[in-house]
Amino acid sequence: MSPRRRRTEEFTSYYGRPVLKEPTWEALDIAGYIFAGGLAGASSILAAGAQHTGRHRLERAAKLTALTAISASVVALVHDLGRPERFVNMLRVAKPTSPMSVGSWILSVYGPLAGASAAANVLGIFPRAGKAAGIGAGITGSAVATYTAVLVSDTAVPAWHDAHDVMPFVFAGSAAASAGGVAAALAPLAEGGPARRMAIAGAAVETAMSLTMERSGKLSAETFHQGRAGTLLRLSKGFTVGGAVGLALGGRSSRLVSTLSGLSVAAGSALLRFGVFEAGRASTRDPKYVVVPQRERLEQQGRGASDRQGAAAGADSMG
Structure with missing residues (x-):
């Protein structure tokens, strides 16, 4: 049994109460807001490419997807905030050090652009x-697709904060996979090549980066394998990988395969966001995910200070 395992099993907090307050957000509001925002942002990137290459039906499908998804994302965010004016109040200031403030301004710029583009089309x-x-x-869609990774990582929630170095790549891959999957399901086969490639590439990045996150070796990474979060993330990989394989093998020749496989990839992306959300919530319930890493850092600092003192004493004796 490893030292870390012994310590985490023996650890208890004051009266067994959590150190952090569990987030009170509703999964459908926050995980839905994150998923829909990623789908919207990546769909706008795909739409811009289709617009440039003259794939008019793919362009329209991606632009309408972007508008629908960003509308759903804003509705979910406002529902979580409770009153629409709270979102407007966030625009009273621009604070570069606040991911929420920056994200609010990104949404306020991106939304009208996505709406105007879809309406004109x-x-x-x-x-x-x-x-x-x-x-x-x-251009702004790239920020919409990824800023939520910074938003959730810049919190005290252990599972999210500990994954701050890889979470943007997980969310970027997931956004690309969902946008490509939905577009592959909606666009005609003749124009759907870029969508299929985007879905397959996004699925590969999403799967590789999520596995990196889940196998980081950090204590809070346990929550990605346990309970509801573990179930959702395993389902996510099944839908994502299965859909990507379907698109790669039969998406070019079969309309049915392209539609079902594309929707499977998109479903896997949605399940990933909900799985990450549940893992973060679970990591706040057990105080060991907060206290044990803190103690380990303090011990490392203490050992470092002792080593420096010993080296200084040795130098003095030699002098």
């Missing part, structure tokens, strides 16, 4: 302005 009005809005939505 569907209604056939102001084509030049619509294309310019599409490019703007594609």
